[in-house]
Amino acid sequence: MNLLLLLCVLIYVSKSHDLEDSENCDYGAIFRLTEKGLTYAANTGFPSMWKEKKWNLSLSIYDVNETVNGVNYFIEKLHLKQNMENDNFKVSVDIDSNPGCLKVTINDSLAALQGSVLCSDIHTRHEAQHCNITIYIPWYFKVHIGRDTDGSFNVQMCNVTGESCSILLANITINYTDCVNPTERLCEKGTEEFKHNFIKNKLNKTLQLLDVCNRLDKVIDAISKKMKKTDLAPVIQPGFFFKVNLSMSEKPSYNKSYIDTYHKGDVFWHSTLEKYPTECVNFDRDKSTSKMLYLWISKYGIRNFLKGFQRHGMLHYMITAENLNAGHGLNTTCEVGVCVGRLVPSIAEKYPNCFVDLDWYSLKTPNVTFEKNLAVVKGEIVMFVNIRDPRPSGHTTRIAKLNGDVTLRLKLYITNGTRIQGTVVAFDPYMKNIDVDPKITGFDEQTVNFILLGAVVVTAEPKLNEFGNKGLCIPISHAKLKNATIHLIDNAIVIGSDVEYGNDTYCTPSFF
Structure with a gap:
């Protein structure tokens, strides 16, 4: 599952784009993805996305020799290591409601420089400490999830004032491990000054060679093309009965801690595409964000399924x-x-x-x-x-x-995250x-x-x-709902749930 494709987690991909537009209502379903859900999607999806592109970045820095605060730091060689498969890998996502961007921050562990350092007291040369050194380099990028002209999802780098992608040099951290003579603590003595000198003299220009932001722009473009191909006309009972037009009828709305997307919700009898339009309804939405995602489904959408059964004598x-x-x-x-x-x-x-x-x-x-x-x-x-x-x-x-x-x-109710x-x-x-x-x-x-x-x-x-x-099978691919709840309000079914990423857990429909 690629980064941000979790937006489509409730949509089963089929191959039909021939459903006519809704004439009766702007939307019959609302999907909310919270910062919690976006962060989970990024942490599970970003490593696979990076590997899919096979970007094994290579970078080495030689002969780092800085003296600060009475301590000389000598590093013969630092090499870049990507740590996406360890427990330290962590991505955070923050929503900027104006102008409508997701700030995705790679916190420390995608890019890390590793080597060994010798720290020596310049006044008493016999005082020295050998350590392994890891320099964590955080960076961020900003993307916008929007609506394309045909109602499909669109993802692009944010077009905002200032940088939409940047390496956060000011926020790098340095860790020392496996130190000889750990009680000396020489390496820690001048770490802050060493960090600033190291950035100024070695790191800043060298990291530009990674060209991370230009590479990422191409990745976001690939994700957008893949999401655009996602058909928002799922077959509720594959090969039988219904299709639902879930194309986006309005642009998403960005709030402080969640994004809401708006979907038509017209129902079609599968074999004939006989249409049961969504009737307008004002959803009573609160600001719930404790779950990863929420889905509001109009009661008229539910009634349209019954209308299909009624008309076809079932x-x-x-x-x-x-x-x-x-x-x-x-x-x-x-x-x-x-x-x-x-x-x-x-x-x-x-x-x-x-x-x-x-x-x-x-x-x-x-x-x-x-x-x-x-x-x-x-x-x-x-x-x-x-x-x-x-x-x-x-x-x-x-x-x-x-x-x-x-x-x-x-x-x-929902059981096993699938039905x-x-x-x-x-x-x-x-x-x-x-x-x-x-x-x-x-x-x-x-x-x-x-x-x-x-x-x-x-x-x-x-x-x-x-x-x-x-x-009724919930059409989720590569994930299942976790701790899901169903709440019925005056005019809608509200599903709130966390998501657990895993193998293909899409259930076999057996409603009839």
């Missing part, structure tokens, strides 16, 4: 006697339990030893709201009641049609407007809903929970 469910434990409940001949045959004797008499099938259909796209950190889905349904003779040659007879509504309350899952907190169907065969008596509103609550809910809820346990 909000349909059949409940049969075989679904119920021990086969009780939807039988016409039974002696115990909440059973159709016991509660409606006319059905038992007319259709003995048969099963009752309940065929449910959604009549229109369900509505979605968020209440008390629960997702509440409310829909209008029609249910057909069929009597089925279980024998191979048996027939099925429809005896009733019912209209009603159903309310489903869900608790959402959004859900648990049913409450499932409340209510049927009315019963159109029943005149020969059937006692199949009224009260009895039907009692049967549903006593028999069907105990079947439907486990099925729904099984569905929810499969979950």
Whole structure:
């Protein structure tokens, strides 16, 4: 993963750019990357980026001989060592909200000069100390993450007054290790003066030969081209169902400790690109920065997924006697339990030893709201009641049609950093407007809903929970969410999470 490409960590790369622009709303999703997340991205991505370019810089400095504060420092040779693979490697990222730049500082360990030093007292030559010496050379660069004209990400060196890349000579540090006669502490005696003389006489001009800033400019250009190729039209269920247009609709906004990027969020049915536009909504955003990243998803975006299922006839469910434990409940001949045959004797008499099938259909796209950190889905349904003779040659007879509504309350959560899952907190169907065969008596509103609550809910809820346990795969490549939370506010789902970089942990979708 290259530096700053973590911005696309929630975007699965596919190969489609043919989605039309949103006409109804500027954005349906907001992605926030905090200084904490940017720093993690830089520390995990910068070493691999440097190695990818195979820039094994080479630099040596010979015959350093400085006398300060009564101590002579003699170094025969210093050589440049790049320490990206040790625990000392550290990058820090600071956000400059005006004019909108990221200041990425390499703190000490990418470039370090190493050698051995002999420190001698110029008055008493017998006092001397041999040490290994490491001179750490910090430097920084400034980049801007922006929006290209086609809504893709763009990264470039910051065009600001002053330097956008610089070696911080004033901030170099010097460490002595493995010293002979450590109690003498001669080397430490004049370190500050030696450092300034060394910079003035040897280091300043020599480091210019590294040409770090010009090299880095080319790297940032390569990153920008790679990010521009990142398709912001992920397939939510690869090869099936939906695409989402996550192109950027506005320029990112830079704040003191985070960047917010704005994405359209229009939903498309994958096979036909039938469009379900995002409806405008004002996100209620706080200034949370304790996690590496945050994602706001409009409730209308969630509703658009249901709209696709509705239009394509997928909000349909059949409940049969075989679904119920021990086969009780939807039988016409039974002696115990909440059973159709016991509660409606006319059905038992007319259709003995048969099963009752309940065929449910959604009549229109369900509505979605968020209440008390629960997702509440409310829909209008029609249910057909069929009597089925279980024998191979048996027939099925429809005896009733019912209209009603159903309310489903869900608790959402993220597990293993790869899936959004859900648990049913409450499932409340209510049927009315019963159109029943005149020969059937006692199949009224009260009895039907009692049967549903006593028999069907105990079947439907486990099925729904099984569905929810499969979950929706979060399309993350080479990373997974860590300590993720989901918070439901009035008009959006808010995901906050840290990220753990690792092998390719993109999960296999199994929502259906």
